[in-house]
Amino acid sequence: MEQSIYINNLVGRHVGLVRISLILILFASVAQFASFGLIQAHVVSFYGAQQEDVSFALQIAYVGIITTLPIQFRLQRYFNTRSYLLTALLTGILLNMGCLFIHDLVLFSILRFLIGVVTCIVAGCILIVIFTTFSASNRMLAGVSLFFSLILTCGVLIGIGASWVVLRTNWTAVYYGLIGLQVMAILLCICLFKPRQTTKAYPLYQIDWPGGALFMFAAAAMLFVMIYGPKRYWFADATIRNTTIFAVVATTLFLFRQASLKRPLIDLSVFKVGKFIFAIFLMLLFWGIKDSINLIYGYAASVLGWSSADVVNSGLYNIAGVIIATIIAVKMIMVNKQHLPKLLLVGFGVMSFYHIWVYTHLTPDLSFADLCMPIFLHGFACGLLFVPVSVFCIGSVPQSTGMTGIVVCTYTRFIATLNSIAGFYTLQLNYNQLFKDSFLSKLIPEEGTVTQRQELYKGLFVSKGYTTGEAMGISNMLLAKSLGIQSQLLTLRVIFLIGTVLMAIVFVILLGFAVINKIKAARLNSVTN
Numbered sequence: 001m002e003q004s005i006y007i008n009n010l011v012g013r014h015v016g017l018v019r020i021s022l023i024l025i026l027f028a029s030v031a032q033f034a035s036f037g038l039i040q041a042h043v044v045s046f047y048g049a050q051q052e053d054v055s056f057a058l059q060i061a062y063v064g065i066i067t068t069l070p071i072q073f074r075l076q077r078y079f080n081t082r083s084y085l086l087t088a089l090l091t092g093i094l095l096n097m098g099c100l101f102i103h104d105l106v107l108f109s110i111l112r113f114l115i116g117v118v119t120c121i122v123a124g125c126i127l128i129v130i131f132t133t134f135s136a137s138n139r140m141l142a143g144v145s146l147f148f149s150l151i152l153t154c155g156v157l158i159g160i161g162a163s164w165v166v167l168r169t170n171w172t173a174v175y176y177g178l179i180g181l182q183v184m185a186i187l188l189c190i191c192l193f194k195p196r197q198t199t200k201a202y203p204l205y206q207i208d209w210p211g212g213a214l215f216m217f218a219a220a221a222m223l224f225v226m227i228y229g230p231k232r233y234w235f236a237d238a239t240i241r242n243t244t245i246f247a248v249v250a251t252t253l254f255l256f257r258q259a260s261l262k263r264p265l266i267d268l269s270v271f272k273v274g275k276f277i278f279a280i281f282l283m284l285l286f287w288g289i290k291d292s293i294n295l296i297y298g299y300a301a302s303v304l305g306w307s308s309a310d311v312v313n314s315g316l317y318n319i320a321g322v323i324i325a326t327i328i329a330v331k332m333i334m335v336n337k338q339h340l341p342k343l344l345l346v347g348f349g350v351m352s353f354y355h356i357w358v359y360t361h362l363t364p365d366l367s368f369a370d371l372c373m374p375i376f377l378h379g380f381a382c383g384l385l386f387v388p389v390s391v392f393c394i395g396s397v398p399q400s401t402g403m404t405g406i407v408v409c410t411y412t413r414f415i416a417t418l419n420s421i422a423g424f425y426t427l428q429l430n431y432n433q434l435f436k437d438s439f440l441s442k443l444i445p446e447e448g449t450v451t452q453r454q455e456l457y458k459g460l461f462v463s464k465g466y467t468t469g470e471a472m473g474i475s476n477m478l479l480a481k482s483l484g485i486q487s488q489l490l491t492l493r494v495i496f497l498i499g500t501v502l503m504a505i506v507f508v509i510l511l512g513f514a515v516i517n518k519i520k521a522a523r524l525n526s527v528t529n
Contacts, residue, residue: 006081006129006193019133021188022126025085028181029122031158032092032115033061055421056227057109063223064116065123066407066414067216070265071207072124073403081125082193088121089186093179100175122185127406208265211257215265218250219414226418230425267404276396276405280412282344283389285506286382287416288423289351289499293318293378295424295492296358300371303364303485310368317372318379325383333391340388341517345510347384352503354378359496364485424495431491 007018076084095115102108221243228240235241258264270276300306300314325347332339354377361370390409397405 006132015133018192019130021192022130022133025185025188025192026123026126028178028185029089029092029119029126031181032096032178033065033119052227052231053105056223057105057112059223059227059417059421060109060220061112061116061119062414062417063216063219064113065120066219066410067212068117068120069124069410070403070407071212072120073128073407074207075121076125076128080196081129082189082195085122085125085189085193086186088118088125089182089189092118092122093182096175096178096182100172206263208257208261208263211254211261211265214250214254214257218247218254221247221250222415223418226422230422230429266407270397270404270408273396273398276393279389279393279396280408282506283393283409283412284416284419285502286351286385286389287413288420289355289502290378290382291417291420291424292355292496292499293375295495296371296375296378299362299488299492303488304366306368314368314371314375317376318382321376321379321381322383322386325380326387327383329384329387333388340392341510341514343384343388344392345507345514347381347388348503348507348510350377350384351381352500352507354381355496355499355503359493359500362489362493362496364489427495427498428488428491431494432487435487435490 092115095111095118098111099108099115102111225240225243225247229237232240235244255268258266258268297311297315300311306314329343332343354374357374357377361374393409393412394405
């Protein structure tokens, strides 16, 4: 590693140690953002709120991240990195202490937004520093792979610790773990970074604070619409209609402001690059459909009755798939960047196979071993796709646009997440109701299967000492539960079939582009010869 403007000379001699330390600091920061993904039920019971209220409070942290990101890249060049990180990490400790004692959901949401800001500051700094630990030729590929792979797997990794905590003590003890991680990060920062940077602070010119405020309100409004919209029948609710109008107006004003400023937060010229638009389209599809793994985890918990520890343990297979495939993808791209289209093809092919496997094999009695393979396949597909799609997006924009490529990719991730939350919920709601209505229309006394099942249940419970009336009531309850499980299974099968079709369409499009490029290259060679 060349002499760094960030890392002190004593530690800088050991590149591996520097990278491990940076990963640990990044993990400590991202952990507070992703810590409640697998224990939301505990958070819901703690605040006595609806599921969507807690979902909004947890996701508002992402609004803090995407609002701060374009500003963060400028602030880092002005402040001393060590002092900047230490201030952010100390603020994170105070925010987690606040969350530990606050029981009001509104205040919790505000603190979560600020946690998103702190997460962005630390993660943005570490991303830039990680870049400097690699040679110029491999900087973007290796840095993006290392950084975003941790982002991709952090949710499950921190979920392991969170599930261990909730099984042994009050879930709020998770905050003590998060504070401990940040204390560790502070100590690493003190040992790792130079007290004073050798470069001159970059002037802070005029930062578009009004534009940042517009974007913040627009993103928060969009989050509100996508979280609460499916529960309130979308535009049938006046609040959803008004919030949507506000989001559209605020977004329009933000884009108009960015187009008219000399130093905008994002350079809108990137949207004139067709290759970048196509890359964003792939990223939207990838991030939107990859969240189908949450349906598997939900199925395992609700239908199969797995504990949170079992769900987290199954997620380890997903992480293994991500790590193995990421290493393969990075190695192949380093050897030859022409492998990138092939990785995209194989990645979407594996993702399509994962969806079709779930569609054809989903039953009410799958074992842990049965689900390990599709969970691993999902992680493997994500590992094959994440690095190539990210490199494709960032590499498609001119270098003159600065960090706009990374910023827009983060915006895309946010939009895809909201689409998956609202889309999967709406699909489950509609298809569940459709299948329940279909089943209920067939549940008539004259239907032999229903009568046989009722008599079977009733005879079983009468033999256990229940009265005839009690046995009939319990048998009806079991029938209703069986009806709900069957409706949910059929719903999941339909959703995974839709995912299969979408992935297959993307695969065919990419295959078509590959064939066309091959033909063009062959014609060019023939003309040259």
